[in-house]
Amino acid sequence: xxxxxxxxxxxxxxxxxxxxxxxxxxxxxxxxxxxxxxxxxxxxxxxxxxxxxxxxxxxxxxxxxxxxxxxxxxxxxxxxxxxxxxxxxxxxxxxxxxxxxxxxxxxxxxxxxxxxxxxxxxxxxxxxxxxxxxxxxxxxxxxxxxxxxxxxxxxxxxxxxxxxxxxxxxxxxxxxxxxxxxxxxxxxxxxxxxxxxxxxxxxxxxxxxxxxxxxxxxxxxxxxxxxxxxxxxxxxxxxxxxxxxxxxxxxxxxxxxxxxxxxxxxxxxxxxxxxxxxxxxxxxxxxxxxxxxxxxxxxxxxxxxxxxxxxxxxxxxxxxxxxxxxxxxxxxxxxxxxxxxxxxxxxxxxxxxxxxxxxxxxxxxxxxxxxxxxxxxxxxxxxxxxxxxxxxxxxxxxxxxxxxxxxxxxxxxxxxxxxxxxxxxxxxxxxxxxxxxxxxxxxxxxxxxxxxxxxxxxxxxxxxxxxxxxxxxxxxxxxxxxxxxxxxxxxxxxxxxxxxxxxxxxxxxxxxxxxxxxxxxxxxxxxxxxxxxxxxxxxxxxxxxxxxxxxxxxxxxxxxxxxxxxxxxxxxxxxxxxxxxxxxxxxxxxxxxxxxxxxxxxxxxxxxxxxxxxxxxxxxxxxxxxxxxxxxxxxxxxxxxxxxxxxxxxxxxxxxxxxxxxxxxxx
Amino acid sequence: xxxxxxxxxxxxxxxxxxxxxxxxxxxxxxxxxxxxxxxxxxxxxxxxxxxxxxxxxxxxxxxxxxxxxxxxxxxxxxxxxxxxxxxxxxxxxxxxxxxxxxxxxxxxxxxxxxxxxxxxxxxxxxxxxxxxxxxxxxxxxxxxxxxxxxxxxxxxxxxxxxxxxxxxxxxxxxxxxxxxxxxxxxxxxxxxxxxxxxxxxxxxxxxxxxxxxxxx
Numbered sequence: 099x100x101x102x103x104x105x106x107x108x109x110x111x112x113x114x115x116x117x118x119x120x121x122x123x124x125x126x127x128x129x130x131x132x133x134x135x136x137x138x139x140x141x142x143x144x145x146x147x148x149x150x151x152x153x154x155x156x157x158x159x160x161x162x163x164x165x166x167x168x169x170x171x172x173x174x175x176x177x178x179x180x181x182x183x184x185x186x187x188x189x190x191x192x193x194x195x196x197x198x199x200x201x202x203x204x205x206x207x208x209x210x211x212x213x214x215x216x217x218x219x220x221x222x223x224x225x226x227x228x229x230x231x232x233x234x235x236x237x238x239x240x241x242x243x244x245x246x247x248x249x250x251x252x253x254x255x256x257x258x259x260x261x262x263x264x265x266x267x268x269x270x271x272x273x274x275x276x277x278x279x280x281x282x283x284x285x286x287x288x289x290x291x292x293x294x295x296x297x298x299x300x301x302x303x304x305x306x307x308x309x310x311x312x313x314x315x316x317x318x319x320x321x322x323x324x325x326x327x328x329x330x331x332x333x334x335x336x337x338x339x340x341x342x343x344x345x346x347x348x349x350x351x352x353x354x355x356x357x358x359x360x361x362x363x364x365x366x367x368x369x370x371x372x373x374x375x376x377x378x379x380x381x382x383x384x385x386x387x388x389x390x391x392x393x394x395x396x397x398x399x400x401x402x403x404x405x406x407x408x409x410x411x412x413x414x415x416x417x418x419x420x421x422x423x424x425x426x427x428x429x430x431x432x433x434x435x436x437x438x439x440x441x442x443x444x445x446x447x448x449x450x451x452x453x454x455x456x457x458x459x460x461x462x463x464x465x466x467x468x469x470x471x472x473x474x475x476x477x478x479x480x481x482x483x484x485x486x487x488x489x490x491x492x493x494x495x496x497x498x499x500x501x502x503x504x505x506x507x508x509x510x511x512x513x514x515x516x517x518x519x520x521x522x523x524x525x526x527x528x529x530x531x532x533x534x535x536x537x538x539x540x541x542x543x544x545x546x547x548x549x550x551x552x553x554x555x556x557x558x559x560x561x562x563x564x565x566x567x568x569x570x571x572x573x574x575x576x577x578x579x580x581x582x583x584x585x586x587x588x589x590x591x592x593x594x595x596x597x598x599x600x601x602x603x604x605x606x607x608x609x610x611x612x613x614x615x616x617x618x619x620x621x622x623x624x625x626x627x628x629x630x631x632x633x634x635x636x637x638x639x640x641x642x643x644x645x646x647x648x649x650x651x652x653x654x655x656x657x658x659x660x661x662x663x664x665x666x667x668x669x670x671x672x673x674x675x676x677x678x679x680x681x682x683x684x685x686x687x688x689x690x691x692x693x694x695x696x697x698x699x700x701x702x703x704x705x706x707x708x709x710x711x712x713x714x715x716x717x718x719x720x721x722x723x724x725x726x727x728x729x730x731x732x733x734x735x736x737x738x739x740x741x742x743x744x745x746x747x748x749x750x751x752x753x754x755x756x757x758x759x760x761x762x763x764x765x
Numbered sequence: 766x767x768x769x770x771x772x773x774x775x776x777x778x779x780x781x782x783x784x785x786x787x788x789x790x791x792x793x794x795x796x797x798x799x800x801x802x803x804x805x806x807x808x809x810x811x812x813x814x815x816x817x818x819x820x821x822x823x824x825x826x827x828x829x830x831x832x833x834x835x836x837x838x839x840x841x842x843x844x845x846x847x848x849x850x851x852x853x854x855x856x857x858x859x860x861x862x863x864x865x866x867x868x869x870x871x872x873x874x875x876x877x878x879x880x881x882x883x884x885x886x887x888x889x890x891x892x893x894x895x896x897x898x899x900x901x902x903x904x905x906x907x908x909x910x911x912x913x914x915x916x917x918x919x920x921x922x923x924x925x926x927x928x929x930x931x932x933x934x935x936x937x938x939x940x941x942x943x944x945x946x947x948x949x950x951x952x953x954x955x956x957x958x959x960x961x962x963x964x965x966x967x968x969x970x971x972x973x974x975x976x977x978x979x980x981x
Contacts (some may be wrong), residue, residue, distance in 0.1 A: 752904045
């Protein structure tokens with residue numbers, strides 16, 4: 099079917115306009131290069147995503163349409179066909195929402211770093227990234243998908259390296275490059291396998307013709323590598339910390355969304371057994387949440403902290419997807435729907451909150467030029483809006499009511515409880531119950547982690563000079579953060595409506611049902627009343643605290659020995675905050691603390707007190723570094739083939755030819 | 766076994782190619798190459814007469830013109846200009862190389878009997894054997910010679926092998942393709958010649974075995 103504007107409904111055409119804007123923008127950047135204006139291109143980015151968002155939102159729940167975008171464009175064996183259906187529209191809407199907001203934020207941040215980032219390259223890569231990402235969501239066949247997926251990864255790699263003067267950024271880009279190659283290889287292998295089994299490159303044909311588990315596993319691991327699931331999360335803390343903040347926000351939200359979209363589109367379907375994949379997903383998800391929350395708690399770097407928190411949230415989503423797979427295998431369709439809706443809901447929530455948090459972190463980074471918590475502090479006075487929004491987004495991501503995070507995590511809990519109560523196998527039920535326990539532990543840990551982040555960043559006294567001159571980055575940054583908070587709050591307050599919007603998307607991949615009951619039962623009236631009462635009281639209390647009359651009189655406790663007005667150095671640090679928890683989990687974190695006191699009378703009059711706490715990431719030390727060493731040794735051995743002698747090269751060619759002739763004769 | 770003209774021409778081209786392995790003198794190599802290609806041209810002409818295809822006569826004529834006359838003369842001119850007479854040395858001594866070539870001939874026979882292609886009334890297996898042998902000889906030439914001219918001659922022989930295989934296994938390709946191939950070979954040789962001049966100018970020698978510095 100070729101592209102015919104009259105056949106396509108206007109809202110779908112809007113998506114096309116959006117893509118067109120981005121293509122045009124990418125070309126214009128190419129021409130302007132060095133003189134590229136941040137404001138202009140972020141406007142174009144905004145317009146494109148606005149069109150796409152509007153188009154996707156109104157195409158939602160419409161009948162799926164697929165058409166050939168460019169009939170002349172033919173990727174070797176597959177045409178560039180696009181399919182716009184409910185699931186794709188759902189994800190497109192999230193992507194567009196986040197990108198709109200980030201487009202408004204970008205110029206302020208980029209201006210702060212204008213001497214380090216090349217505007218032309220940056221914007222070109224952003225547009226390439228967004229185009230490839232959108233087309234990945236829309237592509238109908240494996241070849242298109244792979245091409246766009248790889249383009250997206252390469253653009254992301256270039257974006258991570260945009261501040262390539264610093265060695266750390268180059269290192270991060272290299273790590274990302276490696277990880278993305280592994281991911282692509284796994285996905286490619288799985289696609290080839292699927293092709294061999296189903297004899298078609300089209301995703302739509304990849305189900306119901308019998309179930310095969312191995313390619314599904316390959317695909318799962320490919321996506322897990324890209325999404326940063328334990329044990330493949332290593333790259334995230336590097337790449338996301340070193341990339342410019344808008345890029346980090348893009349990567350940790352919209353790129354994750356693509357990975358999850360692929361998971362839902364290809365793996366929830368009945369083309370695999372479900373049980374094996376479900377168990378693996380639940381296991382890896384559980385380890386991810388523990389790992390992510392623990393390392394986030396210990397982290398000193400604000401952006402790394404947020405990226406570890408992403409690991410945790412991906413874990414939660416993965417658990418929900420795993421429950422969905424297991425439930426589908428056990429033919430409990432209601433539970434499968436509940437879990438899938440929970441996963442989708444948590445995906446949106448995480449995208450929105452995390453984007454908001456990264457914008458906040460970006461503001462802090464741009465203003466203070468540091469991400470190290472040990473040098474931050476007291477920012478609430480200098481940047482009140484950022485502080486308030488960061489707090490609100492943290493509340494959302496730590497799943498406290500009335501924000502949206504609470505609702506989605508509640509649904510994850512519900513699905514786990516239902517799995518426990520169902521008549522599934524005993525092992526499923528036991529694991530469901532135990533994951534409930536782990537999830538609540540992790541919830542507490544992440545609460546502690548965000549308490550630490552906010553407390554150290556925004557409260558107390560400034561720990562460095564820079565903070566005294568700090569101010570809000572720009573109006574646009576504040577507006578964007580408020581936007582994220584408002585959306586989070588709005589979604590948190592209209593949960594039943596949002597949940598009812600989500601289930602049509604699930605119908606794309608799960609067996610059709612008439613209606614799903616009790617997706618998000620509204621709590622009883624008494625409970626609601628109590629919750630409202632508590633909330634009102636809390637709000638009143640906050641206002642009371644804020645409005646306490648300032649008499650100018652300072653009161654000190656009698657026995658604080660003149661330490662009443664403590665300097666910044668005497669304040670609690672992030673390290674000391676997390677020390678007690680770190681001690682409990684010392685074997686996992688490999689946490690060690692060395693205290694050294696020097697002086698004649700060491701006990702009463704110490705001269706020097708040295709304190710050092712060391713955590714060495716377990717996985718990196720035990721698995722990644724040794725395996726890298728082995729790979730390096732092997733590559734050196736292989737590099738010996740590369741002698742530079744033309745005769746030897748000719749010999750290689752000849753040998754290959756002989757082998758091929760041999761194979762040809764054998765066949 | 767009674768051999769017909771077809772087989773005799775094919776085998777003689779293979780034998781002439783093997784003889785090239787035996788000498789280090791570039792002029793002698795070029796002369797052998799001309800003779801060897803002449804055999805192939807005659808093979809083409811014989812084929813044209815056999816299957817009554819007029820365009821193969823033209824192909825034969827152009828092969829004779831380009832590969833028997835123009836290319837050897839051009840290479841001889843290059844040799845004169847860069848002032849080399851013979852290969853400075855070979856990785857495999859000439860007699861051993863020749864024996865290896867003969868061994869390859871045997872190997873190609875073993876390979877060719879696996880092919881069961883018999884078209885028309887010609888048993889093309891002898892042709893396939895000769896073609897493969899010529900091909901292997903070309904590879905051997907490229908592998909064993911140290912200076913760049915040796916590589917060019919090796920390439921030309923290899924190319925002849927491919928052509929001979931195509932000729933003996935099919936009815937001959939359309940004229941336009943044959944002409945394209947011939948033109949390509951001509952261009953490649955011209956470029957090779959120029960590159961050899963450049964190498965001589967930059968490195969003061971054309972010994973390929975000493976060009977091993979890898980640049981990234």
